[in-house]
Amino acid sequence: MNDESALEQLLKSNEYLHHIDMDRKTADLVFDRRTVKAIYKLMSDRTIEYLDFPISSGKESVVFKVFAKGKPFALKVYKLSTLRFGSVWRYIEGDRRFSKEQIKRSNIVFIWAKKEIVNMEELRKYKIPTPRPLMYYRNLALMSYIGSRASPAPMLKEYSGDFNMAFEQIVASMAVMNQKAHIVHADLSEYNILCFRRKFYFIDLGQAVSIEHPWAEYFLQRDIRNMVNFFMKKGIKTSVDELYKSVTGNARTKEFIVE
Ligand SMILES: Nc1ncnc2c1ncn2[C@@H]1O[C@H](COP(=O)(O)OP(=O)(O)OP(=O)(O)O)[C@@H](O)[C@H]1O
Ligand SMILES: [Mg+2]
Structure with missing residues (x-):
């Protein structure tokens, strides 16, 4: 057969x-x-x-x-x-x-x-x-699988705990992703981070690129803007320049906005 x-x-x-x-x-x-x-x-x-x-x-x-x-x-x-x-x-x-x-x-x-x-x-x-x-x-x-027996982990969008802790943890992960793993997520948002037992998991990585990708800098700045917009709404004081510095270790010299 x-x-x-x-x-x-x-x-x-x-x-x-x-x-x-x-x-x-x-x-x-x-x-x-x-x-x-x-x-x-x-x-x-x-x-x-x-x-x-x-x-x-x-x-x-x-x-x-x-x-x-x-x-x-x-x-x-x-x-x-x-x-x-x-x-x-x-x-x-x-x-x-x-x-x-x-x-x-x-x-x-x-x-x-x-x-x-x-x-x-x-x-x-x-x-x-x-x-x-x-x-x-x-x-x-x-x-x-990230989640409990009863339900999958909620997205950062649905999170209602300590936003200072969430921000600190996510920024630390973004810095390692950039400076050590040399990867840009390229679709980072409150929808693509899951929260489980006070830990924040990055998901949806099909589009993530190496930092050598010709568009990497644009994708990175877009990811950073998304995080800044989300966390500012949650009362965190930050800015694109500040987060850029924390994530890359360098000051932002050029602004990329191509929508
Ligand atoms: N490993 C996992 N454990 C638990 N839930 C998950 C896992 N991976 C994905 N999910 C759930 O599935 C949802 C969609 O996953 P993902 O973000 O990877 O797909 P997507 O590309 O956004 O899908 P689409 O673009 O078709 O909407 C997530 O928001 C999350 O709720
Ligand atoms: Mg997704």
Whole structure:
């Protein structure tokens, strides 16, 4: 039996749905055939046991809480249909770490999933809080799950604790990211930081680039502006110049605003 007909049978039999906590209609809305196949591959080689529940469903990805060897993980499924080539290639093309990749419309989403995992590995080397990356396969990225049994960790946007502590911790992580890991997040905001047990985790790292990327300085200043805008609303006294100095160790000499 070839691969395609095996999949055909699998889909017809609904067998894969036994491992997914959702009904047929929802599964069809969420997954295209190639994604079902990729998820099934991870199930058949026991990388994951079953999909528990969707944590988040966005424009370009769906994140699931999944179980493997009895423990929870997060599986990020990049949507094959909506990841826009035009909006992502520049984050890959200028990054020397990925210069050997053949960037094509058909495989860019796979490079994107790999890039997220590689970036997480880099941050972990320097002990910057981020999910522990496990593996990537096609448009899937598997990482540790941040949260409790009952619910995934809230985003910084939903945080209501001590903002001085949050700011201090996030700035310290941004400084290590910049000066040691040499990476710019490039989509940093209160939506892409999770708070769990008073620790702030950086997530959503597909677009993060090396500081050698030609646009790195622009991305960095945009990240810094986002953090300054958020924390100023929470009563923290700071400024773009001040945060820039804390993060890079240098005074800001040039302002980049390209919107
Ligand atoms: N490892 C994780 N543990 C727990 N929750 C997570 C994890 N990773 C992501 N999430 C949840 O899923 C949401 C979306 O994840 P992420 O920010 O990585 O995707 P996204 O690229 O923003 O998705 P989209 O652009 O499609 O909205 C996060 O806001 C967070 O709530
Ligand atoms: Mg996000």
